[in-house]
Each structure stands twice: as C-alpha cells, then as structure tokens.
Amino acid sequence: MKYTSLRSCWTLLALGASVLSPMAFGQEVYRDTTKSLEVRVNDLLGKLTLEEKVGLIHASSKFSTAGVPRLHIPPLWMSDGPHGVREEIGPDTWNPAGRTDDFSTAVPVGINLAATWDPEMGKLSGTTIGQEALVRNKNIMLGPGVNIMRTPLNGRNFEYLGEDPFLAGQMAVGFIEGEQSQGIAACVKHFAANNQETQRNSINVEMDDRTLHEIYLPAFKAAVKQGNVLSVMGAYNRFRGVYCCENPFLLNTLLKGEWGFKGLVMSDWGGAHSTEGSVRGGLDLEMGTNGPYEKNYLANPFIEGLKSGIYPMSLLDEKVSRVLRVLIATHAVDTKPTGSINTRQHQMNARKVAEEGIVLLKNDHDILPIDDSKVHSIAVIGRVATQKVAYGGQSSGIKAFYEVPILEGLLNRFGSKVTVSYSPGYPEIKRPRKGTQKPSVSDSDKALIDQAVKSARQSEIAIVVVGLNHNYDTESSDRPDMKLPAGQDELVSRVLAANPKTIVVLSSGSPVEMGRWLYRVPALVECWYGGMEAGNAVARVLAGDVNPSGKLPCTFPQKLEDTPTAAFNSYPGENGTETYLEGLLVGYRWYDAKKIQPLFPFGFGLSYTKFDYSGISVVQDTLPSQVVLQVANSGPKDGEEVVQVYVHPLNPSVPRPPQELKAFKKIMLSSGEKKSVALNLPANALAYYEPSRKCWVIEKGTYEILVGSSSRDIRLRQTVTIGSTMLVQD
Numbered sequence: 001m002k003y004t005s006l007r008s009c010w011t012l013l014a015l016g017a018s019v020l021s022p023m024a025f026g027q028e029v030y031r032d033t034t035k036s037l038e039v040r041v042n043d044l045l046g047k048l049t050l051e052e053k054v055g056l057i058h059a060s061s062k063f064s065t066a067g068v069p070r071l072h073i074p075p076l077w078m079s080d081g082p083h084g085v086r087e088e089i090g091p092d093t094w095n096p097a098g099r100t101d102d103f104s105t106a107v108p109v110g111i112n113l114a115a116t117w118d119p120e121m122g123k124l125s126g127t128t129i130g131q132e133a134l135v136r137n138k139n140i141m142l143g144p145g146v147n148i149m150r151t152p153l154n155g156r157n158f159e160y161l162g163e164d165p166f167l168a169g170q171m172a173v174g175f176i177e178g179e180q181s182q183g184i185a186a187c188v189k190h191f192a193a194n195n196q197e198t199q200r201n202s203i204n205v206e207m208d209d210r211t212l213h214e215i216y217l218p219a220f221k222a223a224v225k226q227g228n229v230l231s232v233m234g235a236y237n238r239f240r241g242v243y244c245c246e247n248p249f250l251l252n253t254l255l256k257g258e259w260g261f262k263g264l265v266m267s268d269w270g271g272a273h274s275t276e277g278s279v280r281g282g283l284d285l286e287m288g289t290n291g292p293y294e295k296n297y298l299a300n301p302f303i304e305g306l307k308s309g310i311y312p313m314s315l316l317d318e319k320v321s322r323v324l325r326v327l328i329a330t331h332a333v334d335t336k337p338t339g340s341i342n343t344r345q346h347q348m349n350a351r352k353v354a355e356e357g358i359v360l361l362k363n364d365h366d367i368l369p370i371d372d373s374k375v376h377s378i379a380v381i382g383r384v385a386t387q388k389v390a391y392g393g394q395s396s397g398i399k400a401f402y403e404v405p406i407l408e409g410l411l412n413r414f415g416s417k418v419t420v421s422y423s424p425g426y427p428e429i430k431r432p433r434k435g436t437q438k439p440s441v442s443d444s445d446k447a448l449i450d451q452a453v454k455s456a457r458q459s460e461i462a463i464v465v466v467g468l469n470h471n472y473d474t475e476s477s478d479r480p481d482m483k484l485p486a487g488q489d490e491l492v493s494r495v496l497a498a499n500p501k502t503i504v505v506l507s508s509g510s511p512v513e514m515g516r517w518l519y520r521v522p523a524l525v526e527c528w529y530g531g532m533e534a535g536n537a538v539a540r541v542l543a544g545d546v547n548p549s550g551k552l553p554c555t556f557p558q559k560l561e562d563t564p565t566a567a568f569n570s571y572p573g574e575n576g577t578e579t580y581l582e583g584l585l586v587g588y589r590w591y592d593a594k595k596i597q598p599l600f601p602f603g604f605g606l607s608y609t610k611f612d613y614s615g616i617s618v619v620q621d622t623l624p625s626q627v628v629l630q631v632a633n634s635g636p637k638d639g640e641e642v643v644q645v646y647v648h649p650l651n652p653s654v655p656r657p658p659q660e661l662k663a664f665k666k667i668m669l670s671s672g673e674k675k676s677v678a679l680n681l682p683a684n685a686l687a688y689y690e691p692s693r694k695c696w697v698i699e700k701g702t703y704e705i706l707v708g709s710s711s712r713d714i715r716l717r718q719t720v721t722i723g724s725t726m727l728v729q730d
C-alpha cells in the first residue's frame, strides 16, 4: 500500500539523519517517525489519563474527538465523504457552518466510479480527495460506501459501487489506496447489510451465511485485507437482531478476529445504542449520538463502569489503541503533508473519472459521435441538462468549487461551430408528496413538450437529457419505483417522432425503466452524476474526443417486477425485519439463473470502435491462476475495453449462481492494435462458502472460465478440472 511506502521513506530519511534523530532533541517516542507505529501507539497510550483516553473514543463535536490538549494532541477530525471533502458542518449542529473557504473538488459519485471498471480511477478519486482533506485539516474521510445494490430502489445506490461484490471490492481498494497514500484514513462503510434507506435506523436484516459471506461481506473484506483501510463505519441497521455498531459477531469475531483489522470502528452518526453493547460489541469510536457529549454511551457512563469495575481497563485500552493508531498514522502528532485543493489538476482528475464511467448503451448506425464539422444545429432538451447535483444526496453532497451541467458542457464543446438551442421539456423533477396522486401530464407540461418537439423538429439532431436527481437518489429514503418522473417518457416519445436523429442522455444514480421508447432510440448514454466536470465529460464523449469505455456496474432490468426482491417480495421488509430471501441471486446472478432478459446486462457498454477476442489459455497448477487471451482493436478508433472473466461451475453439488465475476482488466488498444492480456484469478475464484465448516471450499469437478465484454457477451470459454475437493484459506 502506497502509504506504507510513504512511512518507509520517512524511516529512511530519519535513519540517514540518525545523529540528528528526533530523540537527539528529547522528542517524545510517540512523535518519533523513526519508531514503528505500534511502539508509538503504546508510548502515547501509557501517557494518557483515564479521562483523556475516554475523550478519544466519543465525539466532542459533530465530526471530531476531544484530542489531548495537555500533550498538544489535536482532535481527530472526520469529514464526509466518498465524493469529496464536504463543506464545514456545525460544529454542534447539522447546519452548514456557512463558511466561504470550504469549496472543494466534487469527483463523480460512487456508481460512476464503479462504471469505469478501473481501480486506477478509484486511486485517482481517492488521491484527489486525500490531498484536499489535508488542506482542510481532516484525518479520516468517510468513504468509500460499498453496500451492494440489492434493489434498484435503494436511495443511496448512487453513492455505492454496484451489484457485484468483486467489482465493488476492487474499486474500493483503489479508492482507499489513493486516499491513504496521502496520509488520510479512509473509512469503508456501512458495515454491514445496509442495502436500503427505508427504516435504516432500525431494520433488522436476516440472511443465510452463504449469502453473507459470498455477497455482502467481500467488498468490506477486500477493503480491510487488500486495501488496509484504517477505519470502518458500522451501519445503522440491525443484523440478526443486534445493532451493527455493537454487534460482536460482525465487529469482534469477523472484522477484528478473522480478518485481523487493526484500525478503528466508528458508529454511523447515532448508530450506538448502549454502553454495554458499544463496550463489549466492538465499537471503538461513538459518533453522532444526540445530547451532551459527556453523556455519550462511551463517555461518562463508560467511565463509571470502569471505575466501578464492571469493565476492565483492557477494554478501554484496546479501543484507545485503535484510535491512536489512526491518529498517528494520519500525522496528528508529527508533520502532516501539505496537500492541495481546488487545483486544475484535481478538476481534470474529476473529469477523467467521469469520462471513464460514461456508458454507451446504444449507437445504431453510428449516429455517435457527433461530427461538429457536419452538424449545424442541435436541440438540447430536458431540465436535467441544467441541473447541478454535486451538492445533493445529503451526507455525500459537495459544495463544489464550480459545477458544469450537461448543457453548459455541450455549449463549451459545440457552441462555437453549431447552433445549440435549449428547451426544458418537462417540469422540475420533484418528489410527489406521499399519498398524492402522481400528476398526469398537465396542460403546462404539454406546452413544455410542444415547445421541445418544435425545437427538435427545427434541428438536425436532438439531445434529450433525462434522468433523476437527489429528490430521488438520496440518503434517508428509497425511490418509490424505477420510473422516470415528470413526464419524461412522454417527452422522449414525442421528440423521437419529430426527429429520428435523437440521442438520449440519461443522468441517474441507479437503473430506470426505459421500455416505452428505448427500442426507437438510436443512441443512449448513461452518464450518472459525474461531479463538477460532468457536462464537459458528456460533451467530450458525444463529440468523440473521448471514446466511451464505461461498463454497467449494475443490471438495468426491463421493469421492477423482474427484480429478485420483487419476486420474493423481500423488500423493504415486514414488522421491522428484512429477510434476504433471494439469497445469492442478487443482480445478474438472478437474471442469469431465471433467464430473464434485462434491458442492459451487468458489464455491458459499447465503444466507438470494435474489439475481437481470441486465443484463450488458462494457467493452472492445482488451481487455475491466470487467464491469457488476445484482444484486437479491429475498429476505426483507439479505445479501451474491459475484459471480464466469469466462473461457471458445471454440476455443483450445492446451489450456485450460473456465473460470477472473478477478474477484470481495462486495457487501451490503438486502432488495429492486438495485444496479449493476462488476468490473475484469486485463489478462491472457484470457491463457495461452506457454513458447516466456516470456510471456503473448492469442489472437485469441472468449471468453465468465461471471458467476455459483458456478462451476456461471452466471447471465449475454457473448461478446467479440479481433481479433488479442497479448503481455501483466503
């Protein structure tokens, strides 16, 4: 992990100047960067009083601990979130502090990052945020969010990394490595099974062990064991009857025990519920509990319990050591790196991630890219083209230094050569109040559509921008359905009838239904919520300056009724409990098993060029360890392709999904270029989790290694045989 190398270079520096070592000046051991992290932690722990220790394990403001003023140790400062450094809040309320010096870079949202299928883009986002967090004096950034997209309706799908545990895990690792390379702690969240916003503070989640280990834990496990994440945020919900922030099975047995996690576990804000549960259930840092901070569960009540002998001091020291580990690892007691904020480089990083995550879903007759030397008029239609969304969505919202909406981006790119008109096309995208009738298309709406149709008819090309915003894709509530609101379907249909050269740009944080007009649309791109440079990214893709290379990190089902949670009626739960009856069959696992045709499958995305696959071979000793193939760019443009590897067990003795993603790689190929691609397979690529033995098992038998451009576009396949069943230590 880059951060380790940063620490090792500190050591080299110090060793080189050992005669001038910090100790030569009588500096405290815990401040001495030539000493190991553990030595420094134990030295500082030994210097703290009981009250000072307790001041480090609960909030003393909305986003900080108390620090240790006597030793000149600053508070540990936290900030949201996964999309940039949030504006200053509070300090003791949820209101913005109203400052003018807390604008920052808004990188694309999590689902946009996942759609890049490139952990290097995670690193780019993480590094950008880490550098800005240093300037804003933060120690911990509260992200990435990795909760699996179990239902398309989850309000926070936009923040997370899609429906597949392996993809989500690898993208999270890139992000974490980037952020922590800057000396900032990442915080993977929300652990665990926080897959909906409905009743998020209380819902009890039940699921079988295979579903837990094969679907809902792997992304967190990768963050810990591969990404070395320094902190984990417990989820609000309950798991098997116990609140996640005080759940000994999740926090002590799994996270700290089996996975060997050495960082700190913080509660989600208000996620702690008792002193006994927090103390013994594995919580290290209590955040967001309402009321006076000294009355926090891990504050005075804990002190009383320690003094009366209910709790041994070792329980306190274990928690404090974890907090000190993060505090020291983030340079709170030595020299912090300087960082940078709102730089042009950061803004270009945001644009790069946005571009890499744009998914070309349709391009009939190569209507895209738009050649601005041949096209003279473009009608841009749809209010989504003018909306700014970086600030929305609640905790992950960013007060961006600036934000380029889609229309502005199109004007920037085409405006000097092409006549670009704009019409709103539909009313503001607002959420109808619960219980109110969904407004049918009103007269004023019809007028908006008529105006849009007229502009489409008078232009060579129409670009209809549809989608959602944070009235729908938001923390604290789920979407009521998968439909496009505000009469957008009617608009698209009417514009298509007026101008067959219509391109649809969809900006959403999760799948939407499009069946009413999709078959008639010649071109469609999904651009998610692309951060502060979103508009420029979209325009550059539509103009062909960038060849789209994004792939769907989630299935786009035809309709809500096709989803697994609809089939089992297992969402949003009953009587406060939500049982994941669909088990392993989440996302493409479900649609494959039930042979349901989605609108667009997991891993799907087109390009302006063409890629051919050939010559598969599998390197196998006892287990298959690598897949090698050739990929050629046989099309007219340079471009990137995401090669995907799925494993398909033939005749398994236990129920298993038809195929599961186990490796992927994004490669750049010039037009006409052909190259050999090698993808490493993880040791447990063929394994399933065996609850009776609490371990992973690779069963004797045959498996197909499938290689493709999407989960439903398999180009090559090879069978491998495992001679005897084995257990896998992962």
Ligand code: GLC
Residues within 6 Å of the ligand: 080, 081, 142, 189, 268, 269, 395
């Ligand atoms: C919120 C969110 C969490 C966020 C925290 C602090 O409730 O669930 O993701 O980091 O509180 O804002």
